[in-house]
Amino acid sequence: MKIIFIGCVKFSYRALNAILEKQNQNIEVVGVVTKKTSPFNSDFCSLEDIAKENDIPCYIAETKEQKLMLEWIEQFHADVIYCFGWSHLLSSEILNVPKLGVVGFHPALLPYNRGRHPIIWALALGLKETGSSFFFMDEGADSGEILSQEKIIVDHSDNATTLYEKISIVAINQIQTFTLKLAENNYKTEAQDHTKANTWRKRTKKDGEIDWKMSAKSIYNLVRALTKPYVGAHCDFSDKEVKIWNGRIEEANTDEYRNIEPGKVIEVNENEIVIKCGEGLFTITDHEFEKKPERGSYL
Template sequence: MKIFFIGTVSFSQKALEKLIFLRAEIVGVATKSRSAFNADHKDLAPLCEINNIPWKYVKDINATHILSWIKSLEPDVIFCFGWSSLIKKELLELTPLGVVGFHPAALPFNRGRHPLIWSLVLGLEKGASTFFFMEEGADDGDILSQKLFKIKYNDDAASLYSKIEKNAMDQIPLFLKQLEDGSYSRIPQDHTKGNVWRKRGLKDGEIDFRMTTNAIYNLVRGLTRPYVGAHVIYKGKEIKIWAVKEEQFPLSNIEPGKVLEVKDFKILVKAWDGAVQILDHNFVELPKEGEYL
């Protein structure tokens, strides 16, 4: 079975490495040398060079000359694992098996943008890695393979990314064999039970200490490295916050946002229902006790 591979993030590289290890027949790869959209961008060209796989840097995956190139390679299926733009109809129908995509959520729930981030920000306790047959809509095609896992309280963006990668790498050998021998199944999504997450904006990353301690904790862990980080505004400047800890605070008559203590480069701040200890941050000038964030 001939595979054409599309990807440009860390997950793409892990998946391509897995396919190479499994001795899958990869006839071509589309990737990007850089990305303005993906904090976890990976250029797949070096991996392709080492393994003698034809590749191209691609700006528009739906461009006529790219479609002609892919068609000339005669793939049976296209794997699109980590790409920031939609695949159009002509490419979706280019191969006998279509295009298999990946979404790190339990489809049909949580389609759309930033699934890993929203899962943590919203405090979800379960996640999933889902491979599906792509259609013209966003993440709405038939499911090929889905595997659930638990999201723990101490998971953050980096650990959840690792869990999703491990899950997916376990799935790839199974559905690869099924695609090769025709034993795969297609499970239609029930979109009446699903939802679509919106694109995250800058305001979504700002910590408002009128939030509960748990909401602040979830926001910070969802946006921490390798992503852009949550932030506070201090003296008109945006300060990144990478890790916090929830703390109990006995007094209910202290306003949210008040700095309660600054010690050992850690900052204790009053929140709506307690306090949060800021453990990892980009403050150059530390706020003083009694100031407000």
């Protein structure tokens, strides 16, 4: 089975490595499509080096235009294309090139939560579970038939880094399993129930701004959703934007603070800053304040 691999994020790199480990006379990666740079992928990772190390032809996509990419892909007569970690929909012409189709990846429990930033939104919304879904791509977004899907529990302590890692570990195992099944023509798919689908929108900078009138729980979810490898949540202090990378909900008697306005600094201890929220208290534990706010001041 000849595979073309498309991707440009850290998960793409790990997935390609996992497939190369399983290469044999029946499974071969014949081409790689990637980018040199990306202005919007926080976890960007070019696959050019790994392609060169394994003597695999590599196409560098410079723009969204796909005509030249199509022509390059067609020469390999691939049986299947894997597209894992690519921020653009593929053209119908590319989707129709391989005999088996194009397999895409979405870290959510499809048909639920299609669309953009699935790890960020899952954490920001405080979801208890998410998933790792591989599907045959059609002309829609994350709407094709499911090839492999696993449920993943989201713990209260999870953040963007740990959830990314959880999903990656599960997904790599899925890839190695269904690659063997595809090579043996021994696989099954399941159509998505489109009536259950919702689509998450693109995140904006405004979505990462902490409003201290939010509950401590909502602020905690926002901070853990946007921590590394993503851009970080932020608040304003002294007319400057300050990144907030980590924090915790304080298990305090909130009645004691019921007359305190949201955004007031309750306590400052070494690197930790306790803030009154719309509901509860939130302690900032990892931040980029140049000068820490004083007790009694406001964010």
